[in-house]
Amino acid sequence: MATELKTNKAAFYANPGTTEIKIVELDIPDPGPGQVLVKLSHSGVCHSDLAVCKNSWGYLPYPTPANQIGGHEGVGEIISVGEGVDGSTIGTRVGVKWLNSACTTCEFCLSSLDASCRSATVSGYYTPGTFQQYCLAAANYVTPIPKGLTSELAAPLLCGGMTVWSALKKASIQPNQWVAIPGAGGGLGHLAIQFVKNSYKAKVIAIDAGTKEEFCKRLGAEAFFDFRKYSDEELAKAIKDITGGAGAHVVLVTAGSQKSYDQALEMIRPGGKMICVGIPEGEETPIKGAVPSNIATKQKQIIGSALGSLQETVECLAAAEKGEAKVEVRIEKLERLGEIFKDMEEGQLQGRVVLDLS
Ligand SMILES: [Zn+2]
Ligand SMILES: [Zn+2]
Structure with a gap:
């Protein structure tokens, strides 16, 4: 057995309603049935994360709980799989999106209206998101990242793009x-x-x-x-x-x-x-x-229009791989998330901030 101790560094929304962030070390989670564990290298920071952290969207059904892990534009490698998931996907580079899971079979999922799926879960809102090093996601809802896109450029395409x-x-x-x-x-x-x-x-x-x-x-x-x-x-x-x-x-x-x-x-x-x-x-x-x-x-x-479907995400990544759009990114560390939210509030960010989670 390897003796190397590994933990999962994560950012908590310490006091929802404010931009107070607490960096913590957690245990690495185990994938449940139908899930994959993704070792994330990057996560984009989206305006929706700020809105969830600050409880500023009145239309959301519940206030954000304390110690929520936000984030929903994650890229990394599948390192383990839960029950019922094909083990050959281990090693694949994938993206974790705003919808952490969706049923994929209801009338909305089948007509590219995934955002209206009634059994969807949301990364970074009641489901731990991508502001951490190890993230769980539904195996049938992660998006493969094309070879021609780097992880930092792919991350913001998973929501914004x-x-x-x-x-x-x-x-x-x-x-x-x-x-x-x-x-x-x-x-x-x-x-x-x-x-x-x-x-x-x-x-x-x-x-x-x-x-x-x-x-x-x-x-x-x-x-x-x-x-x-x-x-x-x-x-x-x-x-x-x-x-x-x-x-x-x-x-x-x-x-x-x-x-x-x-x-x-x-x-x-x-x-x-x-x-x-x-x-x-x-x-x-x-x-x-x-x-x-x-x-x-x-x-x-x-x-x-809300989000995009699984298929539209694939199309968007393919268009970016062909050079039709390139994300303007600024790479930052997870520890700076609170300051990034403040910059965002002041409307001074150009393009996208992407966190390097390694
Ligand atoms: Zn977003
Ligand atoms: Zn559905």
């Missing part, structure tokens, strides 16, 4: 159409810019705070608007002006900001689509302008 991939599919974007992206400089938005440009050959109008302009244009945005410099009416007019007078074909709201939702409908041309992805913190209000006459006479569509 597949979420925008799924949302863009729902928008049925045609080449040369205009896609406006509120929150374009963030974790989801910066991937959306690249997929719109490279996978759909369409044109991006990036909307974010002015400090993100250079970043968004470097990724391929044709135009950039600092939303803080315009009234809602001025912003809608500016977008109409650069799109030939009619407005964007699609607005993909990646920002979790009520303001972004309230600005979006007036940016869209008749027949256009608004895709709702980001979820505002705190009290939410109905989308401004979403009255029947505006929706009916201008033939606009408001479409919701």
Whole structure:
């Protein structure tokens, strides 16, 4: 028997409602029936983690328990398997996602609406997530990582990437159409810019705070608007002006900001689509302008999109492997999670932070 003692370093949400983090050493868990144990090398840090840590999403059914292990963009190697799982998967590099498990057989799972599966469990919310070195996940719900992607670049695609991939599919974007992206400089938005440009050959109008302009244009945005410099009416007019007078074909709201939702409908041309992805913190209000006459006479569509399916995750990773999008990552240590959450709260993060868990 090897005598080397191994423990599982993890980050606890010590006091949910605040960003207080406690680093702890735990026993390495054993996989139960249908599970795999993944030795994680990397985990992305998503805005949803901050929302869960701070209890700031009023729509979640329960407050986050103390000592929750967050995280839901993990990449690592399967090192052991539970009862009923094929042992030949040991050694495979896989990703652990927001849904730690889903039934895979209900009507929602079978129609790419996995996020609505009633028996799904969530990594980092009542199920230990990926802010730890050893993580359990459902064997039939982990995602194989393609050889051409490094683990740190693959991690943020497991939530941010597949979420925008799924949302863009729902928008049925045609080449040369205009896609406006509120929150374009963030974790989801910066991937959306690249997929719109490279996978759909369409044109991006990036909307974010002015400090993100250079970043968004470097990724391929044709135009950039600092939303803080315009009234809602001025912003809608500016977008109409650069799109030939009619407005964007699609607005993909990646920002979790009520303001972004309230600005979006007036940016869209008749027949256009608004895709709702980001979820505002705190009290939410109905989308401004979403009255029947505006929706009916201008033939606009408001479409919701949450996460992506197993299949869409595979497609997203394959597109990234082909070079259609590259995550802008900053590598940090697990111990800095509390400070990273603070940076995130201030809206100053560009792209994605990925934790090196080794
Ligand atoms: Zn996420
Ligand atoms: Zn299901």
